[in-house]
């Protein structure tokens with residue numbers, strides 16, 4: 005051969021070169037015009053080229069094909085049959101609407117497929133046929149609303165399937181059948197409100213499931229129980245309100261995210277069937293109180309409660325004790341009460357979790373009792389009796405027919421019902437015996453039902469009823485027999501009705517009544533014996549009526565009364581006589597009445613029992629020096645803001661005061677205010693009390709002005725610290741200006757009763 009070619013040495017070289025060039029050129033021609041091809045890495049990149057089809061001339065040996073940002077619309081069957089060696093295929097932003105059956109057929113080596121940001125709405129049965137090596141499939145940000153059975157049946161090696169930001173509403177049974185190696189399934193940001201019981205059937209290797217940002221209203225217990233290997237489950241941002249008994253039953257689950265939902269309550273056994281749980285995130289829900297978890301979660305180490313309105317009183321003590329005992333770290337802070345608000349739950353010791361008021365205490369006791377009460381009887385069948393147009397939840401014993409336009413009280417609720425919610429219907433009146441067969445109801449809601457009348461015995465038979473809500477109706481009177489047959493009723497809500505007269509004598513049949521709410525009615529008077537028959541009443545709420553007269557004998561019978569709210573009425577004076585027999589009064593509110601003057605000993609009958617006194621926003625012009633006489637070491641809070649006081653009465657007997665509010669009063673910084681100035685010194689408070697008058701002292705802190713030192717008895721006061729203080733030679737004549745000025749004075753007293761200064765000042769002033 006060589007010899008034969010030797011005769012044309014000059015010419016043979018040329019054709020060989022041409023041939024070589026030709027080969028390269030042919031190869032180069034295999035790179036589609038708009039694309040960039042790397043012959044070494046074997047990649048082809050055709051990004052943002054408006055291609056309307058998969059380029060047919062891609063070299064067969066290509067392993068990575070990037071087609072992002074084109075306009076392909078539809079992937080036909082066998083779209084990639086010329087590139088069987090592909091391992092990576094990127095098809096994001098290609099306006100793909102439809103992936104035909106067998107579109108990827110022949111891609112037996114493909115490992116990674118990204119279809120995000122297209123318009124795919126249905127995943128057909130054979131859409132992903134042939135992808136027998138695929139490990140990751142991304143279909144995020146499409147419009148998928150339907151997954152046909154068997155869509156993923158050929159993807160036996162898939163580890164990750166991501167379907168976030170689609171329009172899935174429900175997942176049918178067996179939807180993911182065939183994913184024998186799946187590890188993580190991402191379904192976040194869809195509209196899922198229902199998962200079939202077998203929705204995730206066959207996913208024996210799944211260990212992570214993301215279902216956050218969906219519309220699930222209930223924890224899908226049955227569905228989840230079929231996922232034996234799941235360790236992380238994310239259900240954040242679903243609108244669940246309640247987590248029932250043993251809802252989470254997942255053997256290997258270690259991390260459960262239930263944050264940013266609407267949880268108002270959870271059963272103490274909610275996670276007790278998930279023995280591997282270590283982290284439970286309940287942050288950003290509506291939980292006020294959380295009970296200690298029952299046994300069953302020995303590994304639990306962290307409980308996140310951040311962003312819940314956790315109310316740190318005695319209800320929370322069992323949880324805190326349990327957390328200490330079980331070494332569970334509580335993450336979060338208290339939302340209330342005021343003195344604990346913002347405190348880290350971890351920093352609070354159980355004895356600090358207390359209930360102050362009697363009512364709260366009783367509520368807590370009641371809840372404790374019902375928690376320890378007989379265990380709920382086994383339900384023979386899961387189906388629960390429920391009238392039409394109502395929703396009944398067997399597990400939590402709640403039945404609701406809220407806002408359904410019922411004109412008659414529906415019948416046929418399960419006898420187990422504990423909470424019956426009928427608010428927002430149009431009953432107009434409640435006939436006798438309207439609630440047969442529901443003797444276990446504890447809480448009955450009848451707000452906003454346009455009720456004008458309650459017939460005698462309307463509620464009879466409700467032996468377990470404790471809370472009755474009749475607020476926002478049109479009731480103007482009550483028959484004495486209206487509440488017949490409610491031996492346990494404790495809290496009665498009648499606010500926002502049409503009462504013009506106090507419904508005297510209607511509570512005789514309620515021996516257990518502790519709290520009566522009648523706010524925002526139009527009651528004009530409290531006549532003698534108003535509380536006849538309500539001897540056990542502890543709390544009476546009458547804020548927002550038009551009461552201008554309280555008979556001296558009005559409250560006589562209720563000697564246990566500890567809370568009386570009369571704010572926002574038309575009283576002209578403190579009803580001292582009516583308070584005469586109330587030796588247990590703790591919380592008296594008279595805010596917003598038009599009481600201009602409080603005389604001597606106005607609160608004397610309340611002696612040492614009174615804890616809180618509200619006398620704010622009344623236009624109060626004068627309080628007698630001894631108006632608070634008789635109130636002693638019991639008083640904790642005194643509210644006097646928003647009045648027209650130039651002076652304040654003697655505060656010296658109030659040795660346990662923790663909160664005093666004098667804001668928005670035109671305080672006259674002159675000798676008559678000396679007792680306040682001395683008192684401030686004595687209690688060593690950092691008080692920012694400001695003067696409104698005389699004009700040259702306007703805006704100055706009472707504590708800083710020099711004027712009091714010149715008053716008889718004020719000599720012992722320390723010199724004013726500021727050089728700017730004008731010298732007050734003589735007390736100035738009263739200069740009356742009604743200019744309102746002031747700041748909130750609110751401070752805690754130190755425990756030690758007297759300071760050295762106080763003793764000194766006493767001695768000096770006596771000298």
Ligand SMILES: *[C@@H]1O[C@H](CO)[C@@H](O)[C@H](O)[C@H]1NC(C)=O
Nearest residue numbers: 038051052053054055074075
């Ligand atoms: C793709 O089409 C858009 C709209 O028709 C056009 O603005 C853009 O220049 C085109 N891009 C290419 C690479 O042809």
Ligand SMILES: *[C@@H]1O[C@H](CO)[C@@H](O)[C@H](O)[C@H]1NC(C)=O
Nearest residue numbers: 456477478479480501502526
């Ligand atoms: C109830 O009170 C409202 C407002 O005070 C009044 O308009 C209405 O007529 C009253 N209804 C009845 C039934 O008394």
Ligand SMILES: *[C@@H]1O[C@H](CO)[C@@H](O)[C@H](O)[C@H]1NC(C)=O
Nearest residue numbers: 475499500521523524547548
């Ligand atoms: C009474 O009415 C006032 C003003 O509308 C409202 O702020 C307050 O919450 C009402 N109180 C009750 C108990 O309904």
